Amino acid sequence: MTRPDEPQIHLGVFFTGVGPNLLWTEPDFPDHTAVDTFVDTVRLLERGLFDAFFLGEGLRVRENRGQVYDLDVAGRPDAISQLSALAAVTEHIGLVATQNTTYNYPADLARRLASLDHLSAGRAGWNIVTTDNAWTGANFRHGGWLPHERRYERAAAFVEAAKELWASDGTEPVERDTDLVRLRSRATVPPSPQGRPVLFQAGDSGGGRELAARHADVVFSANTEYAKAAAYAADLTARLARHGRTRESLRILPGASVVLGDTPAEARDKARWIREQQINGPRAVAYLEHYWGTDLSAYDPDGPLPDIEPVEGELDPSRGTLRVEQRTGKLEQIQKWRDLAAERGLTIRQLVTEVSGGHPAFVGTPGSVADEWARYVRTRAVDGFNLLPDRLPASLTEIVDRLVPALQERGLYRTAYTGRTLRDHLALPPAA
DSSP: OOOTTSOOOEEEEEEOSSSSSSOTTSTTOOOTTOHHHHHHHHHHHHHTTOSEEEEOOOSSOOEETTEEOTTSOOOOOOHHHHHHHHHTTOSSOEEEEEEESSSSOHHHHHHHHHHHHHHTTSOEEEEEEOOOOHHHHGGGTOOSOSOGGGHHHHHHHHHHHHHHHHHOOSSSOEEEESSSOEEEEOOOSOOOTTSSOEEEEOOOSHHHHHHHHHHOSEEOOSOOSHHHHHHHHHHHHHHHHHTTOOGGGOEEOOEEEEEEOSSHHHHHHHHHHHHHHHSOHHHHHHHHHHHHOSOOTTSOTTSOOOOSOOOSSOOOGGGSOOOHHHHSOHHHHHHHHHHHHHHHTOOHHHHHHHHSOOOOEEEEOHHHHHHHHHHHHHTTSOSEEEEOOSSTTHHHHHIIIIIHHHHHHTTOSOSSOOOSSHHHHTTOOOOO
């Protein structure tokens, strides 16, 4: 049973749909766009008493050198549409849609999110993201209309307008008239039992942290390693105070992977195998093509780095949400990689495995991972984790059947849902 003196760990699953984390090329991996895959996944998570199922979103299919990047999932349904279908087959789990503030309209998106929240009886969440690149904007005939440094300015005005619409009874219009957000609209959807959708925010820049401190209920952070997590929590706590908020008004859920084994050695071996599968030969070569800007398919992924010079110019933004500072200075970055590869004798695949990042993994037995998580939440470095599965359904089944009981034995995790809304699950204060 949970103990009143122990903090409770909050868990979500971030179902990205893109990127190397999921081993979706495995023969038994379920159809990635089939509704049954999503239904089976959320029902498994609901059995594990998870707080939320968190969908990634993409406004344009990723490319590599101008062609569809078929090493990632090339297309997926709209997140709000998917989650609306899942609301009908679940009772408790929160349903979080990633939605962009740059290429949506506040009144329209507020109405669609309010609809999901109403139809799910108060289980909707909105992961607020921004975009500044013209590659995505081309799908909306906007191009690069929003300067990089103003994307969070628009996001803040966008969120403020949405919150005002959700708080309105529809008798009076909500009006905004600035250069970034203009609207005159009335609310058309009744409020849900939780008042409004729970607001998630994933930006880690100064602007992103300020947006989180002003508006977010939950932060999806990349600061997973303990020292970074503690520093991030301290920084956000200070920012919250400047906006008249307390630490109790915000939940911090960094992204993480989990690899479990019966022994520490077995877990380490499994983690090594997973990483090798995630960074396969074609993916390693494609990763370098993104920096070299040219066809490298003739190079052996288990051989040395390319001996040709890269094409000049900043990185193509089509392969993700790289910040401007990450898209420039690529020549210096490539030289650092060459020096590292020469010093340590690394192949293309070995180098990419080391430098391509990703959220850290907790690797060990169920008991050792549970003990490590206890340290995180007891010190309020985090309030839980947003987990990124590597295999479906295997990695999530292991967490539900093995890690969840270990957390429950320590009094760190619920033994039953005690509320019905996402806000209830996260133990957040009522929406203003």
